Amino acid sequence: MKYISHESGNLVLSDTRKPQLKNHEVLVKVAAIGVNRADCMQRQGKYPAPKGDSPILGLECAGTVVELGNEVDKSWLDKRIFTLCAGGAYSEYVAVDAKQLMELPDDVTMVEGAAISEVYLTAFGALFELGKLQHGQTALIHAGASGVGGAAIQMAKSAGATVVITAGSDEKCQHAKSLGADHTINYKNTDFVDYMQSHNLTANVIVDPVAGSYLNKNAQVAAMDCQIIMLAFLDGRFAEVDFAALLRKRISFHASTLRNRSIDFKRQLRDDLVERFYNDIASKNYDFNVYKTLPWTQAQEAHAILERNENAGKVVLLIE
Structure with a gap:
């Protein structure tokens, strides 16, 4: 062959x-x-x-x-x-x-x-098997215009969640919105922490392939008992972590590969x-x-x- x-x-x-x-x-x-x-x-x-x-x-x-x-x-x-x-x-x-x-x-x-297969199984595992996403909760999906991001947006909306995504261009944000995202944030010109705080949004589940500097920022927008699922480390493999922020909100952190x-x-x-x-x-x-x-x-x-x-x-x- x-x-x-x-x-x-x-x-x-x-x-x-x-x-x-x-x-x-x-x-x-x-x-x-x-x-x-x-x-x-x-x-x-x-x-x-x-x-x-x-x-x-x-x-x-x-x-x-x-x-x-x-x-x-x-x-x-x-x-x-x-x-x-x-x-x-x-x-x-x-x-x-x-x-x-x-x-x-x-x-x-x-x-x-x-x-x-790869994106739906990965997104499903992150949102529902690890994240325990429920109707009425909020999911924050980084790299929301990616394959996994697109699958996650649509399944989260099917489950009755509010969906917030980050992406690297206005075009990608518009693409994510067309898939059902409620809030889209171009991280090149808008800090997602500032955006979520100004819109009174906190995340119950965060799907994150970025890691690095995003870990502490995720903690700032996390709801109590938030589940953070790290799928990759596009921002780098090392980070300084504020453990007090994780403890204060009882955040659970999962590192997951398929x-x-x-x-x-x-x-x-x-x-x-x-x-x-x-x-x-x-x-x-x-x-x-x-x-x-x-x-x-x-x-x-x-x-x-x-x-x-x-x-x-x-x-x-x-x-x-």
Whole structure:
């Protein structure tokens, strides 16, 4: 099969063998691939695949099941699916744990399907599994125009929450507003602490891929018993923390990643998302937030778009 190699930091088409299936896996013929910052970091040598995962890039895809492991329900054969992958999605074929598959509805395209799994599962885990977001509460979502941000906005609104986001341009703020955000803050010209305090807003749940200097600022706008979920550290890995502010508001701080979770954790997260939000996904009640679709031969440009922080939403690679 063809796959995209990332040796020496360059993304080029190469050849390799199709993956060998384990009993619990299916073979997916890949149609479209969601591009994530983790892929860029892995290409740069900063985020190696966990032990046992495919060394090939790619954490999510949409495609068609073409082969089944011995323990897999036969009904999955020939079905259109979208799914997380334990690496390997930048390929014509990828082996996937069958219990993480989600059926792709007929009127959802492969491109849209490829833009769902990683961001919706990440946002769902942050907002609801860790954040315990409830109807009537307020969610503060940093990087609100990102793929995870777009998913978080729409699920939080479905749950009856007020949504505040930060983003780096007026265009990205407008994009987030079009997805349902109630308050949008361009952090380039407005301090989010000043904005929230002047609008009498406090956050019950904060989803934060920025970290660094944002930790103390988050504490300033946190409600009592706020849950802060850190997904990355775009502002840097070190910060000086005012622990008194955390204690005063009984703030809970969670550092969360999805890629290195156990297979059982990912299965349960998938089941919980399907139970609560699959009908909204299947009914296309959500905008799947695709910023740009490129042929997979242009994977290098797809990574460059993310690294320039250009995108408002997901970049998807289409296998021609």
